[in-house]
Amino acid sequence: MTLMIFFLIIIHGVFSTAEQICFKKSADHLENYKLSNFGELIWFIFNALKIPAVWLGFGCIAVSWTVWFVVLANIELSVAVCVDSMQFVLILFASYIFLKERMHWTRVAGTILILCGVYLVAR
Amino acid sequence: MKLLKNHLTLKIYFSVLMTDVTESFGELFFKKGVVATQIHHVSWQNIWVFASHLLTASNFWIGFLFYIINFVIWMAVLSRIDLSIAFPVGGATYVIVAFLSMIFLHEHITSTRWLGILCIIAGVTLISQSTRMVVEKL
Numbered sequence: 584m585t586l587m588i589f590f591l592i593i594i595h596g597v598f599s600t601a602e603q604i605c606f607k608k609s610a611d612h613l614e615n616y617k618l619s620n621f622g623e624l625i626w627f628i629f630n631a632l633k634i635p636a637v638w639l640g641f642g643c644i645a646v647s648w649t650v651w652f653v654v655l656a657n658i659e660l661s662v663a664v665c666v667d668s669m670q671f672v673l674i675l676f677a678s679y680i681f682l683k684e685r686m687h688w689t690r691v692a693g694t695i696l697i698l699c700g701v702y703l704v705a706r
Numbered sequence: 707m708k709l710l711k712n713h714l715t716l717k718i719y720f721s722v723l724m725t726d727v728t729e730s731f732g733e734l735f736f737k738k739g740v741v742a743t744q745i746h747h748v749s750w751q752n753i754w755v756f757a758s759h760l761l762t763a764s765n766f767w768i769g770f771l772f773y774i775i776n777f778v779i780w781m782a783v784l785s786r787i788d789l790s791i792a793f794p795v796g797g798a799t800y801v802i803v804a805f806l807s808m809i810f811l812h813e814h815i816t817s818t819r820w821l822g823i824l825c826i827i828a829g830v831t832l833i834s835q836s837t838r839m840v841v842e843k844l
Contacts, residue, residue: 618782653753656747
């Protein structure tokens with residue numbers, strides 16, 4: 584795996600994280616919908632599409648997918664998916680630096696485990 | 707403080723597992739679609755050819771369908787449960803993708819890779835659990 588591909592996977596991670604945040608913010612508006620039959624599901628989707636953050640999320644998907652397909656053309660799927668877990672490490676550092684979140688020991692341990700895992704899979 | 711939604715019922719557990727399964731199959735079909743383009747190195751010169759080949763590959767659209775299903779289930783899950791609870795169950799994706807890659811793409815997963823996958827799942831679980839602890843402490 585070249586450095587370029589690694590870099591692209593990181594870009595993919597950044598945009599899919601942004602996407603998750605958009606969707607999580609939107610989903611918080613949708614917790615009162617029941618989903619027990621098909622009609623309610625359609626109503627749920629209809630209301631989800633009225634939330635601006637959902638569309639911002641779609642925009643992030645467009646970028647992250649484009650990058651992802653270039654990655655997939657170059658390396659094996661099982662490797663790509665594992666290296667993609669680097670996004671958890673990125674989120675931690677970003678929230679530590681920009682959001683001043685506390686660095687709990689389990690986070691440090693988790694980060695080390697993920698880095699070891701990515702190294703073992705991608706080497 | 708907003709109450710943490712951490713009541714993981716069997717139905718939600720199954721739903722999260724379904725998001726893993728649909729995501730894994732989505733990835734599998736995307737990779738199959740990419741393989742069908744027969745382009746092994748994408749650069750600025752051939753990116754449009756790559757895109758047009760990809761968008762006409764049926765496997766790409768099958769993968770796309772899996773992602774739509776995945777998206778709907780994921781949104782429903784997120785509206786009922788916190789990310790810190792949903793993510794560890796999401797660790798199953800790494801294992802499912804590894805098996806699918808072995809069976810359908812003939813990728814070779816060495817024991818070192820399996821070890822790596824285990825480390826990643828453990829790491830992801832630890833990180834998401836720590837979010838929960840921090841929130842509970844507040």
